[in-house]
Amino acid sequence: MDEPAGEVRDDRRQSETVLGVFPAQPRSRRPQPQRTLYGALDLGTNNCRLLIARPAAQGFRVVDAFSRIVRLGQGLTSGGRISPAAMQRTLSALEVCAAKLQRRGVTRLRAVATEACRRAENGRDFLEAARVRSGLELEVIDAEEEASLALYGCAPLLDRSKRHAAIIDIGGGSTEIVWLSHDTEASEAAQLPDSPRVRAWHSVPLGVVDLAERFGGHEVGRSTYDAMVAEVMAEMRPFVERYGLPEWASRGALQMIGTSGTVTTLTGVHMELPRYDRTRVDGAYLSLELVGRLSEQVRAMGYRARVAHPCIGRDRADLVVAGCAILEAFWRLCPAEGLTVADRGLREGLLYLMMREDGAWSAQADTGP
Incomplete structure (x- = not known):
């Protein structure tokens, strides 16, 4: 992540x-x-x-x-x-x-x-x-082990009032998705002790580094951004549709957890933090409408403005827009009510x-x- x-x-x-x-x-x-x-x-x-x-x-x-x-x-x-x-x-x-x-x-x-x-x-x-x-x-x-470790790390943030959860871990070279549920239906996937049941996982071979290198990360126009989103959606769609995640999301039964610098950065931007503060960000909740607005805000602010932002900075200024595209691709496919933010993982x-x-x-x- x-x-x-x-x-x-x-x-x-x-x-x-x-x-x-x-x-x-x-x-x-x-x-x-x-x-x-x-x-x-x-x-x-x-x-x-x-x-x-x-x-x-x-x-x-x-x-x-x-x-x-x-x-x-x-x-x-x-x-x-x-x-x-x-x-x-x-x-x-x-x-x-x-x-x-x-x-x-x-x-x-x-x-x-x-x-x-x-x-x-x-x-x-x-x-x-x-x-x-x-x-x-x-x-x-x-x-597979990377996805499993992300689940262990994010376990304290799981909302057991939701029947299902999807953890999206946006990395530099790949993005892991873990689907799990709190019910006791049979599953071919491994069951973790004292935990929800892991239903399936998927590693998307796209991360913020390779997307930013191919599409650019400085001044990203709307059409370029949409092209990134479309490419990631094409990679994710077979997995999420195979297991019915969009249906669970539409029924309000899917918790979405984001664990990556992308989601924590967006949260810091939303909170207008003068300096990144893990204690305020970890466990925060963002509505999906807010996630969309924040993603567009970050994309549109331009490279120099991202460098100057205290919650983005020079080292992430050219990568965060690609991360927003990956996150947006997932929530377009699985429009849950909102996103639980996790500053934790492997x-x-x-x-x-x-x-x-x-x-x-x-x-x-x-x-x-």
């Missing part, structure tokens, strides 16, 4: 943030998980992001965070390879992450890479360079799974707060 404005976000204010997760009854496999510091690193096509956290009551407390826009996938669509410049930018960010992990004393880490490393001809060379430079062993996950999902595996919340029940 792509990131809100700012080249580097090293937000120590998050040290006071407790993020909720699924209720769980895990097995205890490791001793004293409450004393363990966990790290989750997500290297995407556009961003390198790290969270360091320890378990808290039915969730976890973030003690350190880092995010940098690295554009690892820049030029990948046309050349098929990670460029030397993109590689160096990303390796520098990974060195910062490695230093934080060491300084904090993290003992449980999972570091994953997504679409850019899946697609690049020289992806293995990059992973080896990352290991040598930073000491980090990056695991390339497939699109990293939170990784943390939850590690802590559940270690019996973190069972340990709390046994030993008390």
Whole structure:
């Protein structure tokens, strides 16, 4: 998922943030998980992001965070390879992450890479360079696991009064859609413990980086924007129609959750924040009419105005319009009542799974707060 404005976000204010997760009854496999510091690193096509956290009551407390826009996938669509410049930018960010992990004393880490490393001809060379430079062993996950992790990360925002939900995770190189439901009908898809049932998932091979490179991201005219929307709709339509998502949306039974820098940026613009504030954005709700107005506002403001906006900035100014086109394509196909905004995703999902595996919340029940 792509990131809100700012080249580097090293937000120590998050040290006071407790993020909720699924209720769980895990097995205890490791001793004293409450004393363990966990790290989750997500290297995407556009961003390198790290969270360091320890378990808290039915969730976890973030003690350190880092995010940098690295554009690892820049030029990948046309050349098929990670460029030397993109590689160096990303390796520098990974060195910062490695230093934080060491300084904090993290003992449980999972570091994953997504679409850019899946697609690049020289992806293995990059992973080896990352290991040598930073000491980090990056695991390339497939699109199915990426979608599943996004679900785990967004679980606390699910509205169980809606029978169904669709999570759309707009990334730099791809967009993941997860369809899930709260009923107990049989499904061929995997069922997550203590969670709604995952019905189906789909990875759309379009993200903000490749769309912006092909269509342009500076001054985007209405006809160009509509062409982006049409291309994304063509990719999404078979999936959403196969599973009847438009019908559920029209009946008011589908919750739409957006997890990406696009939706958090639009929310920051709507709130007129002088500086991006995760605590205000995460969990916000936008009507679909408002999402449409905000998307058009961002498209029409022009590149310089987007650079100057405190919730967009130079590093996202040429990408956010493409993200708006992806989001608009989805809500045109599935016009739900509104959009739940999630500033959370893969990293939170990784943390939850590690802590559940270690019996973190069972340990709390046994030993008390």
